[in-house]
Structures are given as structure tokens and as C-alpha cells.
Amino acid sequence: MSDVRVRFAPSPTGYLHIGGARTALFNWLWARKVGGKFILRIEDTDRGRNTAESVQAIFDSMKWLGLDWDEGPGIGGPNGPYFQTERLALYHAHAEQLIASGHAYRCFCTKEELGAARAAHEATGAKHSFRYPGTCSRRTAQPDLPYVVRFRAPTSGTTGWDDLVKGRIDVPNDAQQDFILLRNDGVPLYNFGAVVDDVTMNINLVARGDDHVVNTPPQILIYEALGYPVPSLAHLPMILAPNGEKLSKRHAAVSALEYAELGYLPDAVLNYLARLGWSHGDQEIFSRAELIEHFGWDHCGHTAGKYDAKKFLYVQTEHLRALDDATLAEHALPFLEKRGLVVAADEPRLAAAVGTVKARAATFVDVADMVDFYFREPPVFDPKAKEKFLVPANAARLEALATLVEGTAPFDHATLEAKITAWLAAEGLQIKDIAQAARVALTGRAQSPGLFEVMQVLGEERTVARLRRGHELAQGA
């Protein structure tokens, strides 16, 4: 156990992006590694863009990935509520505290006035971007008008911190401006809401995306003005598209949940995401437990990583192969149902069937596709395969093969192979001479697992029936 408290604070404006999922993962890994607490908080103050469906998508994604939270929505905790819109009184109280201490002030400038000032500033072709001139910072009258609360930011000196992944970062304060803490409707802006929440939730390590480093100085200023210690900070490089652009749906499946549909394993997704931006020597494949065991901020990279679909698929493949047949069957079952196959969960042939395609499949979608013929009667015939191999020239051999294997006992790979091999030798034939025709008759396709294992899983009855059916099709071709 440790007193480490980390959090993941997504904004529910859509699906859970894999970049966000990685941020959540790193926080979660650290909490699990050191025995700390992982808190989930929903930053829903942007009422215009937030939706209930998005909130649900976050929960579903986190659950699918297996990133369980110790405090947060649905679980509660001593520092709730965990939705920012339910914590408005807290922000108000902290804003009042800052006004009282002189660190902040009420600003009555309207958006229109500011807009005009901004336009005027830009018209001068100035060197730096527009900054609030501090008009209300010096005003004494407090009219009964709508106002925002602004932070009185320093204009000299520097604000910095020792970033856990990037090292020392110092930013001159002259780049600061009197930024807004609370909008005129009482809702906090990101920097203020995040700090008040992190403070009141006792978060002592904040790990987030690279894009937040510019938010850090103002946040540190707020911590100091409030009189609270600044938490440890870690900024993780972002995930970019292969071409270096910001990663979006145009480049890849960016929603964490999409990988569930694509037939990926949550552990594989976590493995890939972790390795993108973090490393542990030359190791590429990690189980969830290994990730927890080896994770650390010191081995997080400093460079933005590019999404690589091929590498991702490779990692998924490795995880899929590590599954035992029964577990693989369990995972693949929903995907069989998705393609209209009715297979009982306790169907004994299912595990054996998936076992024969394990080395050939990358995802559960692949498994379902490759195992389809075992459970569909008749199997779906690939037109080209049928046209090429179920021809009159092969008809007699298919019938002979059917007759040969009929009655074989035990009806298993080894016995079948021995029997067929002997027959082939006696006939002066090679396995090549019958393989493809038999394969198409048995599976409907030109590619499949080995013939003998297919026969074993199919069982005597289906094997013989399909070979005879193949014989008929070949004759009629």
C-alpha cells in the first residue's frame, strides 16, 4: 500500500479515444503497481458538448479494458461527487477564497468588449497574441452585473516543475495573462476545475497527455495561491497518426470499444498502448501482470509515437495465441453468433475447432470466420475453390476417400493419417493428389487447417458425408 492517488479525468464528448485510454492505463498501472488509488472523474463542465451516451461510452470502455477505478462514478468514495457539474459549490468557495486573498478578482468585461479589444489588438499586427489588459484588476466598484472570476497572474519570474517524464520545465511568467477561473454562469474553466478537484480529491500525482504542459504553469499558480502543495506531474507524449498528424478516425479505429468489435483482446490493446511510449528493455509482449510489475515513469519515452496498425495486430496475435483452446472458444463464441452460427456454449467441438485455427488467426473475427465451416451444414463453398477442385477428375478419389475413412476407429488425426498415407502409397498417389479436392469438399475453401485435424474435429459422420457430397458436386461439375 501507498498513499499514491492518481486519476483519469476524461471529458465526455464522444467515445474514449485510445490516446485517452493510454493515459488512463498509465495512471492505472501506477496505482496498481504501488498499491495506490485510481480515481475516475468526469469533467463535464462543457455542457454544450457533453452527452450521457459519451459518459456511458467511457464507463463501457474502461470496463472492457479492465481499468477498474477505486473511487468514482458508480462506486463512490470519500471525495465525491465525481462529476464536475455536481461540484459547483466547491469551485465557487475556492474562487471566493482567492478573491478574498487578493489572488483573483471579479471581471465585468463583456465578451463583446473583449472581442473588440482582441480585434483592435490583432489589427495592430502585434507580435504576441491578445491578452486580457487587466481592466477590472484595478477597479474598485463592484456593480451588480454578471462577472467572471479572473486569476491575478504574475508577470515576472518563472513557473516550473520537475516533470516525471520530461524533466525540468520552466516557463516565463510574462507569457501569462489574467486567465478566467469561473465563467459568468459559475461554471469553472478547465484549469480551475481540475486543480480544485485534484486538491479536494487529494490527488498527488497527475499524469496526462503532452498537450497539457501549457496548462501546467497556470495550474501551479492556482495551487500556490490556494496554499496547496503541487502534485507530482508527468506528461506523456501523444499518439500520432502514421503520417504524423493528429490521430483521428480517418487513420485508424480510435475508439477503444471498436477494438472489442474487431475481435481484439483487452490485454492486447493495453499491451500495444503501453509499448507505444514506454519500454522495458527488449520485451514486446506483456501480460497485464507484467505491465503492472515493470511499469515506471522513468522509462516513458519523450517522443510522440505513431500508431502502427501492423504492430498492433502482431501484439494482438501473440495474445490470442497465448490463450488456451477453451478460453479462446469462450471469447470467439459471440463472434460466431454474430455471423449467424448457432453453437452451444458447451459444444465440445468448439475448443478443438478453434485450436486448429489458432496459429492462423489474429483476431476473434478471424477465428469465427475460419471456424465457420465446422458448424455450418453444408459449409459455404468458395466459388473459385469449388470450380477449381470439385471437378470430374477428382470425383472418384473423393468417393474412394470417403469409403476409406468410413469406419476408422478411433477417428482421430493419427489414425486417419496412417490409414490414408498407407492407402495413398498403395495407390501410387501422393497426398498432394487429393488434398485440395478433399479440403474443398470438407471445408468449402482452398485454405484450411490440416486435413487430418479437420477430419478429427468434424467427426466421422460429417467427414464422410461431406466427402460424398464433394463427390457428387465433382461429378456434376
Added chain:
RNA sequence: GGCCCCAUCGUCUAGUGGUUAGGACAUCGGCCUCUCACGCCGAGUACAGCAGUUCAAAUCUGCUUGGGGUCACCA
């Protein structure tokens, strides 16, 4: 443009002053083989550039170039 961050094979990276610069994915050969895969063997490919520090630099310093982030009453 200002501020900040970053820079090793195509990609993810190992590397923390002295290495034949390692691994993985991808690519290209070959082997295996009843098909497709798997597996095995092998190959090519990288320290952005320029100065400097040092006996010695991918590792330290500076500059240049390149890339990224951010400049809201969004998060």
C-alpha cells in the same frame, strides 16, 4: 508568430562517454509443407546537420534544421 516540448532503422524502441549501435513490427530472400498460416534461418535499413568539450560522443554543450503542442467565458 510568442512560449513550451521533442529528435537512433520505414515504425515502436534499447542505449546514459569507449558497443561489430541491440530487439521487435514491417519489407525482401530461403527452409519447412496437403492449402493457408505458424515456425526456423538469413539480408538490407538508423544515431537530422554543424560547431564545441573530451584521449574518446548516439550519449555532454551551443547553434541550425525539422516535427509536435498551445495561445477561448473548450477540455
